[in-house]
Amino acid sequence: MNINISELLKGNIETLPFNVSFDEDVLERDDFKLKLKSPINISGIICYDDEIINIKGKISLVAESQCSRCLTQFDNPMVVEFDENFLKNQESDDFYPILDDNIDLKNMVIDNLIIWMPLKPLCSENCKGLCPICGKNLNYGQCNCKTDNVDPRLLSLKDFFKSSQGGGE
Ligand SMILES: [Zn+2]
Ligand SMILES: [Zn+2]
Structure with a gap:
Protein backbone atom coordinates (compact mmCIF):
# COMPACT_ATOMS: atom_id res chain seq x y z
CA MET A 1 0.00 0.00 0.00
CA MET A 117 -12.87 -1.53 15.88
CA PRO A 118 -15.42 -2.58 18.49
CA LEU A 119 -14.52 -5.70 20.47
CA LYS A 120 -18.07 -7.02 20.03
CA PRO A 121 -19.40 -6.12 16.59
CA LEU A 122 -23.18 -6.18 16.14
CA CYS A 123 -25.08 -6.76 12.90
CA SER A 124 -27.51 -4.17 14.21
CA GLU A 125 -27.96 -2.24 17.45
CA ASN A 126 -31.26 -4.10 17.84
CA CYS A 127 -29.93 -7.58 17.18
CA LYS A 128 -32.04 -10.01 19.22
CA GLY A 129 -29.36 -12.70 19.28
CA LEU A 130 -29.93 -16.44 19.57
CA CYS A 131 -32.42 -18.31 21.75
CA PRO A 132 -30.38 -19.73 24.64
CA ILE A 133 -32.43 -22.97 24.48
CA CYS A 134 -32.87 -23.93 20.79
CA GLY A 135 -30.29 -21.61 19.22
CA LYS A 136 -32.73 -20.07 16.74
CA ASN A 137 -31.77 -16.65 15.39
CA LEU A 138 -34.47 -14.50 16.99
CA ASN A 139 -34.02 -11.77 14.35
CA TYR A 140 -35.98 -14.09 12.03
CA GLY A 141 -38.88 -14.58 14.45
CA GLN A 142 -39.68 -16.06 17.81
CA CYS A 143 -39.20 -19.74 18.61
CA ASN A 144 -41.53 -21.86 20.71
CA CYS A 145 -39.26 -22.23 23.69
CA LYS A 146 -40.79 -21.27 27.00
CA THR A 147 -38.38 -18.71 28.36
CA ASP A 148 -39.30 -16.59 31.30
CA ASN A 149 -38.07 -13.11 30.55
CA VAL A 150 -37.48 -12.43 34.20
CA ASP A 151 -33.88 -12.68 35.33
CA PRO A 152 -33.65 -15.72 37.65
CA ARG A 153 -32.04 -13.57 40.31
CA LEU A 154 -35.24 -11.52 40.46
CA LEU A 155 -37.63 -14.48 40.69
CA SER A 156 -37.91 -14.42 44.46
CA LEU A 157 -38.64 -10.72 44.31
CA LYS A 158 -41.43 -11.37 41.80
CA ASP A 159 -42.97 -13.95 44.12
CA PHE A 160 -42.77 -11.47 46.93
CA PHE A 161 -44.73 -8.88 44.96
CA LYS A 162 -47.30 -11.51 43.95
CA SER A 163 -48.00 -12.53 47.51
CA SER A 164 -48.10 -8.99 48.86
CA GLN A 165 -50.58 -7.99 46.13
CA GLY A 166 -52.68 -11.06 46.85
CA GLY A 167 -52.95 -9.95 50.49
CA GLY A 168 -55.70 -7.50 49.58
CA GLU A 169 -56.15 -3.95 50.67
ZN1 LIG B 1 -26.65 -10.06 15.16
ZN1 LIG C 1 -35.80 -21.30 21.29
Missing part, protein backbone atom coordinates in the same frame (compact mmCIF):
# COMPACT_ATOMS: atom_id res chain seq x y z
CA ASN A 2 2.62 2.50 -1.09
CA ILE A 3 2.23 6.15 -1.96
CA ASN A 4 5.06 7.85 -3.83
CA ILE A 5 6.07 11.07 -2.09
CA SER A 6 9.18 11.97 -4.11
CA GLU A 7 7.73 15.30 -5.27
CA LEU A 8 7.19 16.29 -1.64
CA LEU A 9 10.68 15.19 -0.57
CA LYS A 10 12.26 17.12 -3.44
CA GLY A 11 10.40 20.24 -2.37
CA ASN A 12 8.52 20.56 -5.66
CA ILE A 13 5.22 20.63 -3.81
CA GLU A 14 4.29 21.25 -0.17
CA THR A 15 1.12 19.25 0.08
CA LEU A 16 -0.18 16.24 -1.76
CA PRO A 17 -3.89 15.47 -1.70
CA PHE A 18 -4.55 11.84 -2.44
CA ASN A 19 -7.33 9.34 -2.91
CA VAL A 20 -6.24 5.75 -3.43
CA SER A 21 -7.90 2.36 -3.37
CA PHE A 22 -6.34 -1.02 -2.73
CA ASP A 23 -8.25 -4.08 -3.81
CA GLU A 24 -7.48 -6.95 -1.46
CA ASP A 25 -9.52 -9.90 -0.23
CA VAL A 26 -7.93 -9.88 3.18
CA LEU A 27 -6.02 -7.30 5.19
CA GLU A 28 -3.65 -9.11 7.48
CA ARG A 29 -0.61 -8.90 9.69
CA ASP A 30 0.73 -11.25 12.40
CA ASP A 31 -1.67 -9.79 14.96
CA PHE A 32 -4.56 -8.84 12.67
CA LYS A 33 -6.86 -10.27 10.05
CA LEU A 34 -9.86 -8.71 8.37
CA LYS A 35 -11.88 -10.15 5.50
CA LEU A 36 -12.80 -7.42 3.04
CA LYS A 37 -15.98 -6.98 1.01
CA SER A 38 -14.84 -3.77 -0.69
CA PRO A 39 -11.56 -2.16 -1.72
CA ILE A 40 -9.74 -0.24 1.02
CA ASN A 41 -10.14 3.43 0.18
CA ILE A 42 -7.77 5.94 1.75
CA SER A 43 -8.06 9.64 1.11
CA GLY A 44 -6.60 12.76 2.66
CA ILE A 45 -3.63 15.05 2.44
CA ILE A 46 0.09 14.59 2.93
CA CYS A 47 2.32 17.45 4.13
CA TYR A 48 6.10 17.60 4.33
CA ASP A 49 7.68 19.78 6.95
CA ASP A 50 11.10 19.50 8.57
CA GLU A 51 11.83 15.86 7.82
CA ILE A 52 8.40 14.76 8.92
CA ILE A 53 5.75 13.56 6.56
CA ASN A 54 2.34 14.13 8.11
CA ILE A 55 -0.63 12.34 6.65
CA LYS A 56 -4.23 13.00 7.62
CA GLY A 57 -7.39 11.56 6.22
CA LYS A 58 -9.80 8.72 6.42
CA ILE A 59 -9.86 5.03 5.71
CA SER A 60 -13.10 3.51 4.46
CA LEU A 61 -13.87 -0.09 3.73
CA VAL A 62 -16.51 -2.76 4.15
CA ALA A 63 -15.36 -5.72 6.19
CA GLU A 64 -17.00 -9.07 6.74
CA SER A 65 -17.62 -9.34 10.47
CA GLN A 66 -19.34 -11.86 12.68
CA CYS A 67 -22.09 -10.53 14.94
CA SER A 68 -21.21 -11.19 18.58
CA ARG A 69 -24.87 -11.80 19.46
CA CYS A 70 -26.41 -13.81 16.61
CA LEU A 71 -23.12 -15.09 15.09
CA THR A 72 -24.13 -14.31 11.48
CA GLN A 73 -21.66 -12.79 9.04
CA PHE A 74 -22.58 -9.28 8.00
CA ASP A 75 -21.16 -6.44 5.91
CA ASN A 76 -19.57 -4.06 8.36
CA PRO A 77 -18.81 -0.61 6.90
CA MET A 78 -15.95 1.19 8.62
CA VAL A 79 -14.82 4.78 8.31
CA VAL A 80 -11.79 5.62 10.40
CA GLU A 81 -10.04 8.99 10.58
CA PHE A 82 -6.31 9.15 11.14
CA ASP A 83 -3.47 11.62 11.62
CA GLU A 84 -0.02 10.02 11.53
CA ASN A 85 3.62 10.92 11.00
CA PHE A 86 6.33 9.27 8.94
CA LEU A 87 10.06 9.93 9.34
CA LYS A 88 13.03 9.04 7.16
CA ASN A 89 15.01 5.93 8.10
CA GLN A 90 13.39 5.66 11.46
CA GLU A 91 10.67 3.71 13.10
CA SER A 92 9.54 4.39 16.64
CA ASP A 93 6.28 4.49 18.51
CA ASP A 94 5.62 7.97 17.18
CA PHE A 95 6.71 7.56 13.57
CA TYR A 96 6.33 5.19 10.69
CA PRO A 97 9.31 4.88 8.33
CA ILE A 98 9.75 6.58 4.98
CA LEU A 99 11.19 4.00 2.57
CA ASP A 100 13.14 5.69 -0.21
CA ASP A 101 10.51 7.77 -1.99
CA ASN A 102 7.51 5.91 -0.58
CA ILE A 103 5.41 5.58 2.48
CA ASP A 104 3.73 2.26 3.09
CA LEU A 105 0.29 2.80 4.57
CA LYS A 106 -0.39 -0.77 5.60
CA ASN A 107 0.80 -0.72 9.23
CA MET A 108 -0.72 2.69 9.78
CA VAL A 109 -4.06 1.49 8.40
CA ILE A 110 -4.07 -1.68 10.53
CA ASP A 111 -3.06 0.19 13.71
CA ASN A 112 -5.88 2.68 13.23
CA LEU A 113 -8.43 -0.04 12.51
CA ILE A 114 -7.39 -1.93 15.66
CA ILE A 115 -7.95 1.17 17.80
CA TRP A 116 -11.29 1.91 16.18
